[in-house]
Amino acid sequence: xxxxxxTVDWSRGQFALTAMVHWLFVPLTIGLSLIVAIMESxxxxxxxxxxxxxxKFWMLLFGINFACGVATGxxxxxxxxxxxxxxxxxxxxxxxxxxxxxxxAAFFLESTFIAVMFFGWNRVSPRFHLLATWLTSVGVxxxxxxxxVANAWMQYPAGMEFDPAQMRNVMVSFSDVALSPVAVNKFFxxxxxxxxxxxxxxxxxxxxxxxxxxxxxxxxxxxxIASWVGLAGIVLTxxxxxxxxxxxxxxxxxxxxxxxxxxxxxxxxxxVGFGILDPSKQRTDxxxxxxxxxxxxxxxxxxxxxxxxxxxxxxxxxIEGRETGPDGQMAQTLSYAERIEAGKRAQEALRRYDxxxxxxxxxxxxxxxxxxxxxxxYFGYGYLSSPDEAVPPVALTFYAFRVMVMAGGYLLLFFxxxxxxxxxxxxxxxxxxxxFFGILTIPVxxxxxxxxWIVAEMGRQPWVIQDLLPxxxxxxxxxxxxxxxxxxxxxIVFAGLMTAExxxxxxxxxxxxxxxxxxxxxx
Numbered sequence: 001x002x003x004x005x006x007t008v009d010w011s012r013g014q015f016a017l018t019a020m021v022h023w024l025f026v027p028l029t030i031g032l033s034l035i036v037a038i039m040e041s042x043x044x045x046x047x048x049x050x051x052x053x054x055x056k057f058w059m060l061l062f063g064i065n066f067a068c069g070v071a072t073g074x075x076x077x078x079x080x081x082x083x084x085x086x087x088x089x090x091x092x093x094x095x096x097x098x099x100x101x102x103x104x105a106a107f108f109l110e111s112t113f114i115a116v117m118f119f120g121w122n123r124v125s126p127r128f129h130l131l132a133t134w135l136t137s138v139g140v141x142x143x144x145x146x147x148x149v150a151n152a153w154m155q156y157p158a159g160m161e162f163d164p165a166q167m168r169n170v171m172v173s174f175s176d177v178a179l180s181p182v183a184v185n186k187f188f189x190x191x192x193x194x195x196x197x198x199x200x201x202x203x204x205x206x207x208x209x210x211x212x213x214x215x216x217x218x219x220x221x222x223x224x225i226a227s228w229v230g231l232a233g234i235v236l237t238x239x240x241x242x243x244x245x246x247x248x249x250x251x252x253x254x255x256x257x258x259x260x261x262x263x264x265x266x267x268x269x270x271x272v273g274f275g276i277l278d279p280s281k282q283r284t285d286x287x288x289x290x291x292x293x294x295x296x297x298x299x300x301x302x303x304x305x306x307x308x309x310x311x312x313x314x315x316x317x318x319i320e321g322r323e324t325g326p327d328g329q330m331a332q333t334l335s336y337a338e339r340i341e342a343g344k345r346a347q348e349a350l351r352r353y354d355x356x357x358x359x360x361x362x363x364x365x366x367x368x369x370x371x372x373x374x375x376x377x378y379f380g381y382g383y384l385s386s387p388d389e390a391v392p393p394v395a396l397t398f399y400a401f402r403v404m405v406m407a408g409g410y411l412l413l414f415f416x417x418x419x420x421x422x423x424x425x426x427x428x429x430x431x432x433x434x435x436f437f438g439i440l441t442i443p444v445x446x447x448x449x450x451x452x453w454i455v456a457e458m459g460r461q462p463w464v465i466q467d468l469l470p471x472x473x474x475x476x477x478x479x480x481x482x483x484x485x486x487x488x489x490x491x492i493v494f495a496g497l498m499t500a501e502x503x504x505x506x507x508x509x510x511x512x513x514x515x516x517x518x519x520x521x522x523x
Contacts, residue, residue: 006480008472011083014487018076019457020450021494025069025501027449030144030191031198032062033137035229040133042225044126054221056121057512058202059133061505063118068501072494083483087464087474092168094160094177095150102146110139144194145187152183154465155456156251162376164353164369169468182247186456189240192233193449196411199230200445203418205509207438210430214513220429224422231415238408242303248459249304252466254318254390255459258397260300261289262314265322267329269312271299274402277395283315283388315394319387334378336387339467343382346375380468389470392461400454407448414441 036059043051077099080088088095116124116132124132153159159176160169171177203226206219248256256262261277262269275293298308305312310328317323317330321338325331334342349371356364384390414437421428428434460466464474 007478007483008475010480010483010487011475012471014083014483014490015076015079016457017487017490017494018072018079019453021498022069022072022076023450023453024446024498025065025072026144027190027194027197028065028201029062029069030140030194031196031201031229031233032058032065033140033198034195035198035202035226036062037130037133037137038225038229040130044130050217050221054218057218058222059117060508061205063114064501064504064508066114068497071497075490082486083476083478084464084474085476087469090168090469090474091153091465092163092166092170094153094157094169094171097171097174098146098149098153098178102143106139106142106146108139110136110143113139141191144191148187148190149178149180149183151456152180152186153177154463155186155460156180156182156247157465157468158182162372162379164350164372165357167350167354182251185240185243185247189237189244192237192240193452195229195233196237197445197449199226199233199415200411200441202226203230204439204442207435208509209513211432211435211439212513216430220422220426223418223429227415227418227422230411231419234408234412234415238412241408245303246305249312249324252460253313253323254315255392255397255455256304257313257315257318258392258394258459259401259455261394261398262300262312263289263316265312265314265317267301267311268298268309269300270295270297271303272402273299274406275398277398279395283319283391289394315391319390336381336390339378339381340384340387342375342378343380343384345382346372346379347382349375376468378467380463380465380470380473383470383473384462389462392459397455397459400451400458403451404448404455407444407451411441411445411448 036055039051039055039058042048043055080095113132113135116129117136120129120132157169158180159171159173161172162168163170177183203223206222206226209215209219245256248259257265260272261275263281263283272290273294273296275295276291278287278289278291281287281289300312301310302308304310305324305328307328311324311330313323313330319336321333321335322330323333349368353365353368353372356362356368381390417434418429418438421434462470462472464471
């Protein structure tokens with residue numbers, strides 16, 4: 001058992017490492033692809049060589065980042081087979097279908113036209129080159145969509161049913177999987193936040209040029225385009241974040257409770273704008289979970305249901321079976337103790353089905369299958385020893401959510417200021433303090449982006465598939481020492497990859513700062 005727990009922990013750590021490193025590259029790819037396409041569109045319209053040079057410079061940085069993202073993404077997909085084989089079997093073709101579509105269609109699209117982007121200058125017509133650039137950007141978003149469909153299905157397993165004969169889930173409705181509200185909200189929220197990150201990167205690098213008193217016209221033009229993209233991105237990200245909160249409240253109420261550090265809910269529940277959790281808080285001790293807080297009255301009820309008087313359950317409410325009903329009032333459902341019993345009945349029914357199948361007893365198989373279907377919705381709870389195991393890490397989820405939200409507020413103000421100065425007081429863009437904040441915002445936006453994924457993934461623990469499969473039941477039967485070895489191997493590989501990307505990008509930026517990118521530019 002100790003080795004199993006170690007295998008689970010190390011497998012989780014390895015996957016988290018790979019996912020977080022991969023996510024350093026993905027949103028920048030999404031954001032830069034759009035900005036490059038917009039700049040090339042301006043070039044085609046104006047026929048100005050300055051916009052062509054702008055496009056080529058940012059396209060170069062996009063290409064460097066794209067290559068690193070592909071390398072880490074391939075490793076991530078392989079880990080489903082090496083570390084999470086039980087999960088891969090259990091999900092059947094449901095999880096594999098969107099990943100296959102991503103590889104065959106979306107990735108093929110972007111990888112094909114990216115070649116035209118980089119090597120098609122003066123070889124294809126300007127209009128076809130622009131089309132290739134836009135299709136690359138579309139391909140990047142389509143790749144993100146199918147990956148997010150797969151991830152959203154883990155959060156909200158729709159469009160499937162369990163086939164006891166195969167001992168795994170099978171897809172019954174592709175549209176329910178591909179177009180689930182969780183998937184659609186997650187896609188727009190993720191892609192739009194990628195616009196924000198790409199925009200901040202462009203603004204930050206442009207501020208570096210301003211700091212070096214180099215390519216000032218280039219930098220200010222880039223700041224204008226990026227700030228418009230960033231402002232649109234952050235406003236729409238906030239809008240989709242509202243939709244995501246509503247979906248989380250519907251299908252993952254325990255995640256919402258953890259995001260708020262909420263143990264005992266109420267009608268007209270307030271929203272913690274800022275707070276510090278009591279680290280000594282235990283679920284059943286009756287103590288206030290907050291050492292201090294600044295709350296918005298009825299804010300959480302509004303955020304989760306758009307009804308200021310709705311009941312929002314806390315962790316204790318959910319464990320006792322109290323949830324939000326269709327009318328916004330408290331509704332009684334199965335307690336977590338009852339769900340654990342239902343999960344154990346479902347697992348026992350599956351064992352009976354397997355034994356009856358081996359014996360060729362069709363009547364017993366049908367009876368076992370009926371019992372299995374009756375309780376399958378709580379199948380995963382049968383692996384839990386107590387209701388407390390179904391509670392995610394509250395502190396990590398709570399603080400990560402607030403880091404994301406506060407950073408989002410800062411970024412909204414950041415882009416408003418940048419646009420105002422770009423059009424009203426362009427000379428102020430050369431201010432030392434503004435340049436400092438422009439560069440500083442680069443790590444801020446990456447921290448916000450990673451915090452968002454921490455909320456999404458840690459907030460649904462202990463589940464790999466919500467309510468159906470906990471992490472401990474999803475791992476491969478491999479020694480923990482093997483996972484530890486590959487973990488440290490990946491640490492070295494990823495460190496080298498990140499070092500290579502940062503050094504190559506810094507070298508290209510440094511080279512550009514020592515020359516005049518735009519012919520005839522006034523410094």
